[in-house]
Amino acid sequence: MKKLIICFLLALPNLAFSQEEAKFYISFNSETLQNAFELIEEVYDVRFSYYDNILSDKIIFLKKEKRSLNQVLLEIEMQTDLRFEIIDNRYIIVNNNREEANIQELEKVIINSYLTKGISKRKDGSYQINPRSLGILPGLTEPDVLESIQLLPGVVSPNETASGFLVRGGKIDQNRLIWDGINMYHKGHLFGMISPFNPNATKSVTFINKGSHPRYGERASSVVSMTTNTNIEDELKAQIGFNGINGDAYFDAPIIKDKLGIQASVRSSYTNLYQSVTFDRLADKVFESTKIENGDNPNNDFSFLDYNVKLNFKPNANNSLFASLISIDNQLDYTVNDSETNEAFNDRMSIKNTGYSFGWDKQWNTNLKQSTVAYFSDYELNYNYITSTNDQETSDFEKRNLIFDSGISTEFQQKINTKNAITLGYQYVLKDVGYSFKNTTNLEFILDQDESKVQTHSLYANYEYKNPKLFDLSFGARATYFDELDTYRFEPRLLVYKQLFKNVKLQVSGEIKNQIISEIDETIISDLSLENRLWRLANGNDFPIINSKQVSLGFIYAKNGWTFDIDNYYKTLDNITALSFGFLNPQNSQFNLGEQTIYGVDVFLRKRFNGFNSWVSYSFNDSESTYRNLNNDNSFTSRSNVIHSVSTSLSYKISNFEMALGWRWQTGKPFTGSTLGTDGLEFNEGINTKRLPDYHRLDFSSTYSFNFSDDNKLRGKVGFSIRNVYNRNNLISREYSGNNDFNNDIEVIDKFSLGFTPNLMFRLYW
DSSP states (O other): OOOOBBOOOSSOOOOOOTTTTOEEEEEEEEEEHHHHHHHHHHHHTOEEEOOGGGTTTOEEEEEEEEEEHHHHHHHHHHHSSEEEEEETTTEEEEEETTSOOOOBOOOOEEESSSSSTTEEEETTSOEEEOGGGOOOBTTBSSOOHHHHHTTSTTEEOTTOOSSOOEETTOOGGGEEEEETTEEEOOOOHHHHTBOSSOTTTOOEEEEEOSSOOTTOOSOSSEEEEEEOOOSOOSSOEEEEEEESSEEEEEEEEEEETTTEEEEEEEEEEOTTTOOOHHHHHHHHHHTTTSGGGGOOOTTOEEEEEEEEEEEEEEEETTEEEEEEEEEEEEEEEEEEEETTTTEEEEEEEEEEEEEEEEEEEEEEETTEEEEEEEEEEEEEEEEEEEEEETTEEEEEEEEEEEEEEEEEEEEEEEEOSSSEEEEEEEEEEEEEEEEEEEEESSSEEEEEEEEEEEEEEEEEEEEEEEOTTSOEEEEEEEEEEETTTTEEEEEEEEEEEEEOSSSEEEEEEEEEEEEOEEEEEOOOSSSOOSOOEEEEEOOSSSSOOEEEEEEEEEEEEEETTEEEEEEEEEEEEEEEEEEOOTTTOTTOOSEEEEEEEEEEEEEEEEEEETTEEEEEEEEEEEEEEEETTSGGGOOEEOTTOOOEEEEEEEEEEETTEEEEEEEEEEOOOEEOOOEEETTEEEOOSOTTOEEOOOEEEEEEEEEEEEESOSSOOOEEEEEEEEESTTOOOOEEEEEEEOOSSTTSOOEEEEEEOOOSEEEEEEEEEO
C-alpha cells in the first residue's frame, strides 16, 4: 500500500500542470489498470499512489493516438470510478469516487520497474518486490521470491540453488530470511532448488544489501523480509495452480466485514504420483555424485510440503492485529541395494521449519505509531544413514540440528514535522541451538556435538531528515548485549540520499553488523552429502561473533526510459571461521579464525521502448580471506569470490502475452588444485589458486493471461519456461572426499549445473 502525506480534495482536482503539453503515443487493449499504470509511469515519468483494493481488476481500453497525461487520466476516469490528484507535478494520487479521501504517506521510490514491473528501488537503497504483480523474468514461469533476488546486481548463486545466493561476496548463512517477522532457517525445497516460500502467498518482499535500518540485526550480509497481506479483503479471492514440480492453492476471504479476515495457502510436490521431466532434471542435479544417483527403488520418497495461515483483525481505525503461521517440510527416504554383496544403503532425512508470529500496530495519534511483534521459529534437521547386510542393520550414522528461536520487539515511530522523524525500538531474542553427530555399530559413538543458547537485548534508534532542496539523511544505531557471552556490540548505520541534478541522484551508506549464528561445514560418513552445513551459535572463544563493516557510494541516472545505476562498495568481515582443509593436513581438524576483505562494483542499465524491456547488470567482486594457521597466515582468494558476473534480459509484452529471454555469464569459482602423485592426489599449488571454467546459460520464459468471459471473474494464466536452453554443461563445484585420515584415498567430486530443463505452469484466479 503506497502512501502520500496529503489530504485528498473531495472535488475533482485541476489536472493542468507543467507536463500538460507533453504528448506521447499510448494505447491499451483490455489492459488491467495496474499494468496500465506501470506504462504511464514510464512514458510520462510520474508515480501513482493507491490502495491495491480500489483497482479490483479494472480493465481499460484506449485507442492508439498522441495524448497528454491529462487526456489519458480523463479517459481512465470515464471508464472507471476513480479520480486523480497530481501533487508536485509528478505524484498522482488515485482514489475511489465512492469513498472519502484518506491521509497517506509518500513511498520513497526512486526507480520503478527495476528489472521488470513489481520491482522498485527506494531512497533507502533497498529493493521492494511485489510477487503478485511481478512481470516476467527469464527462466521463471512463476515469481520465485529468492530466484528473483538473484537477478539483482551484486547477487550470485554459484551452485544454482534458490536459497544459496551470495550477496556482495558474503556467505550464504549471512543472509537473514524473515517471514511475517519470523526468522527462517530452511534452505529450500529439493535441497535448495526451489524457494521454500510460496510466492502466491507473499504480498511484499524487501531486500536490503546495504545501509539497513537498525531494526535489522543478526546477520552480516543482507536482509530478505517477506510479508503476507495485511488488508482485509472485501470479497473472496482465490487461486489454484500447478507446474512441473508442485501444485498449490491460495485464498483470502473476509470473516467479519472490514474487521476480520483470513488467508491461507498450501503447496505440495506430487512426485510420489508422477515424476515430470522438470523433476527429473532437478533430481539429477541434486543427487549427482551420490549413491542415490543410481538408485532405482520404486518406493523411494523425495517430497515437500509448505503451508501458511494468517488472521488479520482490525477492531477500529487505530488498531490492527495479526497472527501468522508458516510450516515448511521436506522428506527424503532413499534406499540403494547392492545385489552382489546383499548390502542396502538407506538415507533418511527430514527437514522442517515451523514458525508463529503475533503482531499489533497501534496508531496513537497522527504522528505516533507503535508496532509490536512476537515470534517463535522451530527448525529441525534429522538425518540417518543406515547400512544393512542380509536385511540386518550393521551401522547407523545420525546427524541432528535443532534451533529454537523466539523473540519479541516493539518500535515507536514519531513524526516530528515534515522534515524530521525518529524511530525507537527494543528487541529481545532467545536462540537455543544444538547439533550432534553419532555413529552406532556395536556401541554408540559421539563424533561431535554442541548445545548452547544466547539471549540478546537490543536497543535501537534511527533519525530521518528529509529536505528535497538539500538531502535526505537516515542515521541510526543499534546496541546489543549478549547475555551468556557477557559482551556488548554497537552498530551505527548511515544513509545519505541527494539529488545532484534533475536526473542524477547520489547515495552514500555505511553500516556495522554482528552475527552470532552461522553455519559450519561438517564432513559426514554418508555418500549422500546433501546437507552438511549445520547451524551453531557463537561461544565467544573458538567460534566468536562475526563482525561486518561496509561502506558504499553510488549514483543513479534516470531519464526517458533509461536507467543507469552504479554502486561501489568496500566490505570487511572479521572473526569468520572455517574448518581447516583436511586434504592438506588430515591431522588438523580444528576451526580456524580469519578475516575477509571485499571490494566490488555493481552496475545496472535498463531501457524500455515500444513494449520491450531490456536490461543488463554487471558485478565485479574481489574477495580475499586470511585465516590464522592456514596458508602460512597469508591471504588467499575467498571460496565465494566470483570476480565477474553478468545478467541480461530482453522481454516483450503485447496485450496479455509476455515473453523473456535472458543470459547469465560469470567467472568460475576458485578451488584448490591437485596433481596426481605416486601416493595419490597431492596439493602443492596453494589454496584456491585455480578457477573452474566460466559459467553461462540461456533461459526463456513466456506467459499468457486470459479471461474466460467478460461477465465471469474467473481468469487463467499459462506459462512455459526453459532453463539452460542450449544445455550447457557447466562445472560449478570441485570438492574432495576421503580426507579424514592418511589411510583414505582422496577422491575428486565434480558437480555440474542444471541441464536443459523445461517447465509448464497453469493457474486459475477468481
